[in-house]
Amino acid sequence: MIMAQDKLINMKKISIFFILICFHLFSQNKSGKITYNVNLGFDEGFSNSETLKDFYEKARLGVKNITFSLLINSENSLFTMNDMISNEDINFAKAFIEASTIYYTNIKTNNNIKQINNHLGKYVINYSAKTEWILENESKMIGTYLCYKATSELRVKNRKGEFKYPIIAWYCPSIPFNFGPKGYYGLPGLILELQERNTTYGVIKIDLKKENTPIGIPNEGKVVKQEEFNEIVSKPPTF
Amino acid sequence: MQKMIFSAVALVAFSFAGMANEIEEKKIELKPIEKEYATILKPCYAVYLDTYQSAIDNGANETQAGNVAWAAYSSCTGL
Numbered sequence: 001m002i003m004a005q006d007k008l009i010n011m012k013k014i015s016i017f018f019i020l021i022c023f024h025l026f027s028q029n030k031s032g033k034i035t036y037n038v039n040l041g042f043d044e045g046f047s048n049s050e051t052l053k054d055f056y057e058k059a060r061l062g063v064k065n066i067t068f069s070l071l072i073n074s075e076n077s078l079f080t081m082n083d084m085i086s087n088e089d090i091n092f093a094k095a096f097i098e099a100s101t102i103y104y105t106n107i108k109t110n111n112n113i114k115q116i117n118n119h120l121g122k123y124v125i126n127y128s129a130k131t132e133w134i135l136e137n138e139s140k141m142i143g144t145y146l147c148y149k150a151t152s153e154l155r156v157k158n159r160k161g162e163f164k165y166p167i168i169a170w171y172c173p174s175i176p177f178n179f180g181p182k183g184y185y186g187l188p189g190l191i192l193e194l195q196e197r198n199t200t201y202g203v204i205k206i207d208l209k210k211e212n213t214p215i216g217i218p219n220e221g222k223v224v225k226q227e228e229f230n231e232i233v234s235k236p237p238t239f
Numbered sequence: 240m241q242k243m244i245f246s247a248v249a250l251v252a253f254s255f256a257g258m259a260n261e262i263e264e265k266k267i268e269l270k271p272i273e274k275e276y277a278t279i280l281k282p283c284y285a286v287y288l289d290t291y292q293s294a295i296d297n298g299a300n301e302t303q304a305g306n307v308a309w310a311a312y313s314s315c316t317g318l
Contacts, residue, residue, distance in 0.1 A: 045297030052293050055311055088314055095306035116302060119309040156300045163298035233305040236287060 029175075031073040031213040034190065035082075035205035036181055038063050038097060043198035046096070059096040062089030066099055068201065070181060072190070076215040077179035079103040097199050102218045103183035105129065112183060115218035116229070120237060122221030123229055129183050131167070142192045142203065145172040150187050154196055159234065165197035175206070283315035 040063045046056040071078045081099045084090065094100055102115040112129040115122065131152050138149040147170040154165040169180060173189035180191025181201040192203040224232070290311040294304035 046294075049293050049297050051289055052297065052307070055290070055307065055314075091310045091313065092307070095310040096303065098303055098306060100306075101302070118302070118306055120305070156298055158295050158299070158301055158304070160295050160298075165298070230301040233301045236284075236291070237309075 028210075029208035030211060031071075032177070032206065032208040034070040034072065034203060034207070036068045036070065036201040037204050038066050038068070038093075038099075039200045039202065040093065040096065041198045041200065046198070055092050056096065058089045059092035062087070062091070062093035063097065065090050066093055066097070067204070068099075068181060070179060071213070071215050072177045072179050073212050073215055074177075075106055075108045077103075077105045077177075077183075077185065078215050078218070079181055079183060104215075104218050105179060105183055105185050107178055107185060111217075113218055114183070115221060117221070120232060123232075124219060124221045124223045125226050125229055126223075127226050129185070131184060131186055133169070133187055135187075140170065142170060142172070145174060145192060147172045147192055148189075166195070168195040169193070175208070283312050286315045287312040 040056075040060045043056065046052045049056075065084055067082045067084075069080055069082055071080075080102050081094070086094075100117045102117070104111075104113040104115070106112075110130075112127050114125045114127055116125065133150045133152050136149040136151060140147055140149075150169045150171060152167040152169075154167050156163045156165070167184075169184065169187060169191045170193040171180070171187040171189040171191045175190040175192075176188075177190045178187060179185045180187065181194045182196065184191060184194060194201045287308045291304050291308035294307045295301075299307065
């Protein structure tokens with residue numbers, strides 16, 4: 001009699017466990033659209049250069065009008081600039097932060113694509129985007145979300161030499177998507193704030209959905225390798 | 240007879256005069272446009288190259304340097 005009661009209790013426990021698991025699975029967010037604004041901080045190089053300082057100051061004003069969207073689902077992300085009416089300050093801002101570049105990431109296939117759209121035309125580049133993150137103990141609240149700090153380093157190689165800049169990401173484990181702005185990914189939670197050199201992307205809106213929204217791969221433009229594109233862009237255009 | 244010779248000479252003279260005017264008019268049409276392009280674009284081309292080099296010197300990547308240089312060129316030409 002007691003054995004039968006125990007079995008019944010166990011069965012009930014197992015049923016409740018399964019119901020909870022099913023509820024959890026169905027209540028999970030499967031896709032979303034995250035909106036970020038941008039801030040351009042003081043930059044030792046650009047702000048002090050005789051040639052660039054005026055352009056950079058214009059960019060710092062213009063950047064306040066620029067926002068980006070990050071579309072996410074369980075496998076992919078797509079980071080694009082939102083449409084706006086342009087002026088000279090905004091044009092400089094777009095140029096300094098490379099705002100016209102679209103970033104696509106697929107974490108299952110490790111497929112990373114940049115679609116560059118500038119005065120030279122449209123180009124599609126497959127690139128390697130693996131970031132070596134260092135998870136720090138620091139945390140802070142962004143809105144109502146508890147976020148943790150992760151750091152890395154950006155290495156820029158150009159004809160002058162190699163330059164190193166800090167990357168600081170604030171990710172939120174309670175939003176279980178491994179993506180972030182500008183093609184960054186690989187952290188245990190969505191990146192709500194990202195600083196790369198002098199540019200900071202900050203979340204302004206989070207819109208999560210229960211249904212899975214597919215994300216298209218950017219494919220407009222000539223497919224080239226990063227090295228080929230560097231060669232193209234390093235030559236002045238014909239005027 | 241004299242009248243006929245006079246008319247023929249006058250016709251030839253006026254024809255040359257007319258042709259000479261036409262050539263001169265064409266020159267007047269083209270000169271200001273060429274001058275305008277030369278005066279606007281040449282210094283702006285220098286702005287492009289200067290901006291590109293400064294961006295590279297200050298640690299911009301190639302794409303960023305090209306974009307900034309183009310924005311500077313567009314601002315210079317007003318196009």
